[in-house]
Amino acid sequence: MPLDIPFDASTSTPRALAHGTPRKTQIFQVSTLYGAATLAAALDAGLFGPRDEARRILLVSNNAAVPEAALRLDEMHGYARLAGRFDSVVDWNEAISPYHPSAWGPRGNDTALWQKAFRLAWDIDARDPVELAVESIQVNPARALAGIFSESAVHVYADGLMSYGPTREKLPLTIACRIRRLLHLDLVPGLTPMLLSEYGVGPEVVPDEAFREVLDEISRDAADDPRLAPVLEEAPTAVLLGQYLAAINILSPEEEEDLHVRMLTGAARAGHRSVVFKPHPTAPAGYTAALSKAAADAGVRLTVLDAPLLAETLYHHCGPELVVGCFSTAMVTASAYYGIPVARVGTALVMERLKPYPNSNRVPLAVVDHLVPDLERGQDPAPVGAAPESLSPLVRAIGFCMQPTTYAQLREPTAAWLRDNLATTPGYYFPELRLAELNLPGSRPQVRAKLQVRRARRVVRRAVRRGTGK
Numbered sequence: 001m002p003l004d005i006p007f008d009a010s011t012s013t014p015r016a017l018a019h020g021t022p023r024k025t026q027i028f029q030v031s032t033l034y035g036a037a038t039l040a041a042a043l044d045a046g047l048f049g050p051r052d053e054a055r056r057i058l059l060v061s062n063n064a065a066v067p068e069a070a071l072r073l074d075e076m077h078g079y080a081r082l083a084g085r086f087d088s089v090v091d092w093n094e095a096i097s098p099y100h101p102s103a104w105g106p107r108g109n110d111t112a113l114w115q116k117a118f119r120l121a122w123d124i125d126a127r128d129p130v131e132l133a134v135e136s137i138q139v140n141p142a143r144a145l146a147g148i149f150s151e152s153a154v155h156v157y158a159d160g161l162m163s164y165g166p167t168r169e170k171l172p173l174t175i176a177c178r179i180r181r182l183l184h185l186d187l188v189p190g191l192t193p194m195l196l197s198e199y200g201v202g203p204e205v206v207p208d209e210a211f212r213e214v215l216d217e218i219s220r221d222a223a224d225d226p227r228l229a230p231v232l233e234e235a236p237t238a239v240l241l242g243q244y245l246a247a248i249n250i251l252s253p254e255e256e257e258d259l260h261v262r263m264l265t266g267a268a269r270a271g272h273r274s275v276v277f278k279p280h281p282t283a284p285a286g287y288t289a290a291l292s293k294a295a296a297d298a299g300v301r302l303t304v305l306d307a308p309l310l311a312e313t314l315y316h317h318c319g320p321e322l323v324v325g326c327f328s329t330a331m332v333t334a335s336a337y338y339g340i341p342v343a344r345v346g347t348a349l350v351m352e353r354l355k356p357y358p359n360s361n362r363v364p365l366a367v368v369d370h371l372v373p374d375l376e377r378g379q380d381p382a383p384v385g386a387a388p389e390s391l392s393p394l395v396r397a398i399g400f401c402m403q404p405t406t407y408a409q410l411r412e413p414t415a416a417w418l419r420d421n422l423a424t425t426p427g428y429y430f431p432e433l434r435l436a437e438l439n440l441p442g443s444r445p446q447v448r449a450k451l452q453v454r455r456a457r458r459v460v461r462r463a464v465r466r467g468t469g470k
Contacts, residue, residue: 022127024054027149028086029134029142031061031101033073033310034329036082037218038159039133041210042183043085048133048155057122058086061101061141062093065247076308077225078218090122092141105144114148133157137179137196138169146175156196157183160329163193163203165363166399166407171199185211187332188367190387194399198406212337218309219316227307228317231276234303236318238272239334240264241311241325244280250353250361259346261294263324266345266375268298272322276303278311315340322381326350327361327368335384342384343375344368351428358402366398366429367391393417394429401430404438418442 026048030036036058042048043056064070073079083089095118096104106114119126133155134142146154156179163184176199184193186205193203222228240263245251251259260277267275277291288304295302305314311330315323315338323334323342327350334340347369354362370391373379397417400410418441422430436443436451 022125022129024131025057025124025128026054026131026133027057027059027145029059029061029092029132029145030073031063031135032159033076033079033082033218035135035157035159036073036079037214037310038157038183038185038206038211040082040085041214042133042157042206044214045207045210047183047204047206054131055124055128056086058083058089059092059145060089063102063141067093067100071308076310077222077313078310081217081221082214088122095121096141101141103140105140106148108147111148111150115150118148131155133183135159137175138167138171143175146178150174152178154179155181155183156201157206158193158195159185161187161327161332161364161367162360163195164188164191164367164395165360166194166358166403167196167198168358168360168403170406185333185336187329187336188371188384188387188391191367191391191395194363194395194407208337215310215312215337216316219313222307222309222313223317225307225309227305228309231303231305231314232317234274234276234301236272236274236276236301236303237320238267238270238275238322238324239311239314239318239320240267240275240277241323241328241330242277242279243326243328245326245350247280248361250350255349257290259326259349260291262376263345264291264294264300264302265298266343267322267324268300270322270343270375270381273299274301274303276305276314276318276320278305278314312337324375324381327365329364331368331372332384339383341381342372343379343381344372345375347372347374348426348428357431357434362402363395363398366395369426370394394421394425398429401434401438401440415441 028039030039048054060073062070062072092101124130130149130152132145132149132152134145135157136142137146137154137156146152154175163182179196179199179201182193182196182201182203183206184203186208240260242260244256246253246256264275275295277288279288292302312333315334320340323331323340324345325331325342326344326346331342331344335342347365351362351365351369354365371384373381375381393413396410397414400407400414404411418430418435422442430442432443433451435441
């Protein structure tokens with residue numbers, strides 16, 4: 001069942017009846033409004049060719065753990081404007097119901113059948129070539145789409161800081177060889193994405209001007225929302241960003257509440273007396289109780305923004321003097337596109353809690369930790385500028401330690417960097433156990449010895465299980 005959005009009636013004629021020469025169809029898969037905005041900016045900048053050369057389908061996926069209870073993309077301000085750039089919109093959740101988008105993928109021998117079914121359902125003629133633009137190609141639903149449309153060129157877009165980190169899973173060569181480029185926002189000028197680089201995929205920047213124009217378009221759409229009025233009346237000078245880290249088992253709910261309180265305390269200490277908190281869309285309402293008490297104790301006017309809009313819309317309408325967060329991409333967009341000073345809280349704690357080491361949040365955390373002033377240490381908030389010379393080698397070293405097999409060519413540069421810089425680098429960047437596992441500089445002999453004993457015990461246990469048949 002299509003979503004309720006503006007639809008180009010010219011595409012409603014069955015393709016099989018009104019078909020001449022084959023015409024390219026482009027399928028754009030999105031799960032967030034931020035991602036849709038990135039694609040809209042890429043379209044506006046002409047990065048997918050002239051408008052009249054292809055039919056464009058927006059494929060919307062809700063990847064929340066319980067999609068039925070989560071905020072829908074079409075409920076957010078600005079969605080209809082973005083969807084208007086496409087000829088039709090398809091709900092992926094309904095297309096594969098009752099399966100979950102993150103869990104479902106076709107069996108290898110069923111891909112041709114699924115392609116025929118989707119071509120029929122989405123009115124794509126069998127002769128029409130298809131191109132895909134997807135996010136997070138390592139996982140479903142992007143990986144499922146790439147498998148189903150097995151002859152299609154694939155364009156990957158990254159809408160946040162994760163593009164600077166390594167590819168978290170090895171891709172089948174049947175997919176990797178079809179990836180044409182990585183589209184990304186230039187959030188940290190001078191820092192080149194690692195994502196998909198091992199396959200020779202080149203990065204391509206979505207122009208800043210195009211993305212800012214899309215953000216402004218979304219912001220204008222939200223201007224009349226009554227839930228925004230109280231925020232504007234209070235004239236907040238600082239914005240606090242929630243991320244709901246408990247949902248991905250990094251922090252406990254109590255620790256995340258405390259993280260929000262630390263953000264508010266830091267903003268109050270910096271002189272801000274009117275603050276707005278923008279919780280993560282999936283955060284429970286109770287998360288603001290401790291924050292409200294802390295605000296009352298500190299004499300700070302707190303407004304909790306309960307509206308389906310991007311943080312960037314808040315920046316547009318409020319013009320805050322400070323944005324505080326942990327490692328949200330919205331911190332960097334505040335700086336890159338609005339020139340707002342930013343500050344961080346809690347990055348060290350979160351990096352220490354990340355498990356396993358290859359967790360894909362590690363590089364975004366390191367980028368923010370390295371570039372953004374620490375509010376609790378009294379560092380002055382400031383906009384993030386271009387990447388310093390120290391950042392790229394650090395990110396490459398972390399990337400190697402996350403995926404040493406994939407980026408084997410980075411072993412020697414990483415070892416050299418560690419020998420020169422480890423002594424002055426925070427310990428949570430490179431835990432000693434990880435260095436010992438990879439036989440890199442910085443681990444003590446006794447740690448390596450314990451690791452060898454542990455590995456030997458695992459080998460023995462596996463041998464015993466094989467011998468007993470258990």
